[in-house]
Amino acid sequence: xxxxxxxxxxxxxxxxxQSAATDWPMFGHDPGATRYSPLKQIDAGNVxxxxxxxxxxxxxxxxxxxxxxxxxxxxxxxxxxxxxVDPVTxxxxxxxxxxxxxxxxxxxxxxxxxxxxxxFVGIAGRLVSLDATSGQPATGFGDEGSIDxxxxxxxxxxxAVMALQSPPVIYKDLVITGSVPNEGSPSKGAYGDxxxxxxxxxxxxxQFHTVPRPGEPGNETWPGxxxxxxxxxxxxxxxxxxxxxxxxxxxxxxxxxxxxGADRPGKGLYGNSLVALDAATGKLRWxxxxxxxxxWDYDPAAAPILITVHRHGRAIPAxxxxxxxxLAFIFDRRTGEPVFGMEERPVPQSRVPGEHTWPxxxxxxxxxxxxxxxxxxxDLYNLTPEHAAFCKDLFEKNxxxxxxxxxxxxxxxxxxxxxxxxxxxxxxxxxxxxALGYIFTNVNNIGQWGHMxxxxxxxxxxxxxxxxxxxxxxxxxxxxxxxxxxxxxPFGELVAVNVNTGRIAxxxxxxxxxxxxxxxxxxxxxxxxxxxxxxxxxxxxxxATNDHQFRAFESxxxxxxxxTSIDANGHSIPITYLGRDGRQYVAIMAAGGGAYFGxxxxxxxxxxxxxxxxxxxxxxxxxxxxxxxxxxDKAMASPEFFEKTCTRCHDLDTVSSSRRSRDEWAAVxxxxxxxxxxxxxxxxxxxxxxxARNYGFEGK
Numbered sequence: 001x002x003x004x005x006x007x008x009x010x011x012x013x014x015x016x017x018q019s020a021a022t023d024w025p026m027f028g029h030d031p032g033a034t035r036y037s038p039l040k041q042i043d044a045g046n047v048x049x050x051x052x053x054x055x056x057x058x059x060x061x062x063x064x065x066x067x068x069x070x071x072x073x074x075x076x077x078x079x080x081x082x083x084x085v086d087p088v089t090x091x092x093x094x095x096x097x098x099x100x101x102x103x104x105x106x107x108x109x110x111x112x113x114x115x116x117x118x119x120f121v122g123i124a125g126r127l128v129s130l131d132a133t134s135g136q137p138a139t140g141f142g143d144e145g146s147i148d149x150x151x152x153x154x155x156x157x158x159x160a161v162m163a164l165q166s167p168p169v170i171y172k173d174l175v176i177t178g179s180v181p182n183e184g185s186p187s188k189g190a191y192g193d194x195x196x197x198x199x200x201x202x203x204x205x206x207q208f209h210t211v212p213r214p215g216e217p218g219n220e221t222w223p224g225x226x227x228x229x230x231x232x233x234x235x236x237x238x239x240x241x242x243x244x245x246x247x248x249x250x251x252x253x254x255x256x257x258x259x260x261g262a263d264r265p266g267k268g269l270y271g272n273s274l275v276a277l278d279a280a281t282g283k284l285r286w287x288x289x290x291x292x293x294x295x296w297d298y299d300p301a302a303a304p305i306l307i308t309v310h311r312h313g314r315a316i317p318a319x320x321x322x323x324x325x326x327l328a329f330i331f332d333r334r335t336g337e338p339v340f341g342m343e344e345r346p347v348p349q350s351r352v353p354g355e356h357t358w359p360x361x362x363x364x365x366x367x368x369x370x371x372x373x374x375x376x377x378x379d380l381y382n383l384t385p386e387h388a389a390f391c392k393d394l395f396e397k398n399x400x401x402x403x404x405x406x407x408x409x410x411x412x413x414x415x416x417x418x419x420x421x422x423x424x425x426x427x428x429x430x431x432x433x434x435a436l437g438y439i440f441t442n443v444n445n446i447g448q449w450g451h452m453x454x455x456x457x458x459x460x461x462x463x464x465x466x467x468x469x470x471x472x473x474x475x476x477x478x479x480x481x482x483x484x485x486x487x488x489x490p491f492g493e494l495v496a497v498n499v500n501t502g503r504i505a506x507x508x509x510x511x512x513x514x515x516x517x518x519x520x521x522x523x524x525x526x527x528x529x530x531x532x533x534x535x536x537x538x539x540x541x542x543x544a545t546n547d548h549q550f551r552a553f554e555s556x557x558x559x560x561x562x563x564t565s566i567d568a569n570g571h572s573i574p575i576t577y578l579g580r581d582g583r584q585y586v587a588i589m590a591a592g593g594g595a596y597f598g599x600x601x602x603x604x605x606x607x608x609x610x611x612x613x614x615x616x617x618x619x620x621x622x623x624x625x626x627x628x629x630x631x632x633d634k635a636m637a638s639p640e641f642f643e644k645t646c647t648r649c650h651d652l653d654t655v656s657s658s659r660r661s662r663d664e665w666a667a668v669x670x671x672x673x674x675x676x677x678x679x680x681x682x683x684x685x686x687x688x689x690x691x692a693r694n695y696g697f698e699g700k
Contacts, residue, residue, distance in 0.1 A: 032306030054090030061592030122164025178235030192234020237301025253299030302429030326371025366502030511545030543570020
């Protein structure tokens with residue numbers, strides 16, 4: 001790794017200049033997770049001129065990380081550590097190497113008196129605090145910079161699974177965390193409590209019991225002691241905060257186990273609920289349960305987005321929640337009252353022995369469902385003969401049927417459910433354009449099928465009902481060989497909702513399936529995982545699809561404006577920021593080998609900015625060990641510059657007779673600087689790049 005001493009001195013000057021620019025300081029841009037940027041240098045008229053500015057490779061695949069940019073530094077997680085990166089050049093400033101790093105990113109705390117800023121991230125079951133200036137563990141926080149997330153949530157258990165896979169949120173000097181405990185069978189495990197920690201010391205400040213304990217409101221919904229050591233009921237996704245009102249909004253997932261609930265009769269609060277807490281104390285302010293007695297793994301995970309609804313002459317401060325069911329719930333964030341109404345509707349009932357489904361489920365009156373949640377045989381795919389035949393055979397041979405939303409799985413035949421456990425909406429969530437009054441989200445129109453079987457649990461040795469199919473517990477309604485769904489397209493969409501009316505403003509197919517494109521079947525949409533952002537330039541940016549594409553849509557119409565290939569599937573959320581060079585950048589993490597689909601050997605953080613207008617992509621790719629030279633001065637990359645600079649003290653034969661790795665050449669150049677060579681940072685980086693390209697060797 002290259003570390004020039006002059007680079008660090010330069011950063012101090014960069015920070016003051018960057019403070020006047022527009023950053024992306026947290027995963028959702030702001031505490032309300034609006035994912036809206038006021039930047040408008042890139043707009044609907046010039047977005048086709050975007051060119052690749054730089055690419056940063058983490059060196060390992062497997063993340064869904066959302067970067068943050070603050071004071072001239074970009075911070076991002078990878079499968080192999082935490083990185084600080086220059087957001088204009090893409091070269092590495094520091095790295096903290098680690099394994100089992102949180103999938104979706106980190107949080108930044110600005111520090112305080114006599115205390116550097118810190119970044120907080122989940123690593124190997126611990127909440128880790130790093131000094132933002134160095135990447136070293138933060139002095140004074142917990143045990144040498146981290147705390148064990150298992151403390152205080154194990155109940156009567158000696159040990160249990162516990163991790164933090166999404167970024168915490170910061171409220172004043174509190175770091176507030178969700179968790180990932182056991183979410184499958186057996187049902188017992190660590191509690192999924194929401195907790196707040198002192199950002200300076202790591203001391204626990206408050207703890208909200210997501211499964212109410214005896215004497216707490218809601219415990220009566222857990223009869224017969226079913227609350228005890230009940231795992232799940234956790235926030236594995238994102239949190240958001242109304243800073244003005246001091247409200248923390250928490251979407252909570254389903255209680256364990258996901259598909260069988262005979263040992264937890266009742267509604268099961270606060271499972272599958274949107275919960276509003278006092279951010280300073282953790283006290284309950286209100287809640288709305290969005291699924292009663294979940295048997296479908298329909299856990300909400302997306303960040304609740306704070307919006308303003310203009311209705312009947314009033315401006316209502318509201319919060320919107322997208323769900324895996326493809327339903328969008330909009331509540332008055334002060335009281336929890338539904339803005340457009342909500343009603344309980346009868347749903348089909350389970351016939352699995354011992355199971356007691358709740359007789360009704362909540363549905364918003366408006367907006368209408370954003371994703372497909374019904375199916376009939378006439379909806380079977382019919383565009384290509386061979387795939388149509390496969391889908392018809394799959395449906396008929398497995399005796400599939402559906403009774404509409406919330407169809408319970410039977411013990412014979414196979415139920416077909418819409419949406420699947422991937423959604424509808426997943427953790428992708430909404431972005432917003434407050435000027436239009438629109439919120440945007442991507443949805444999947446893909447089903448899932450299966451039935452329940454009586455089996456012995458390999459962990460506990462006990463017999464229980466488990467969800468299964470000939471293709472396992474999570475059988476998507478598609479051809480597993482091609483992953484082409486068995487319904488008519490669109491398979492995936494980008495949807496805009498008018499928050500002032502509750503109506504759909506527009507829908508656009510999102511994504512493509514190359515095998516169908518080659519057959520002349522376009523605009524089908526595809527699976528997506530990740531979300532969008534919106535800008536004052538009238539553009540919605542999104543990758544998310546499993547076709548290696550990054551796209552821009554017009555906010556007001558849904559018209560596709562631009563798309564380009566990226567290194568892997570962008571199963572993340574883009575960001576945009578203003579660099580110290582005065583250019584607006586848009587960046588996305590292209591995830592190599594992500595959790596759901598294949599990818600490249602390494603995650604690649606890819607940044608774009610406006611180019612000269614050719615519309616072609618000019619790629620300047622670098623690894624984390626290959627910082628870019630100042631791209632504005634091509635002369636520094638020339639042989640003439642190298643010879644003029646380096647042959648002042650060495651003849652060319654001395655250099656050309658050596659073959660060194662990039663890090664070895666960096667050490668040589670640094671030693672020259674230490675001995676008095678007068679080089680700027682950009683000149684030093686350019687020389688190392690030149691030496692490594694021309695006098696390096698493979699394998700190092």
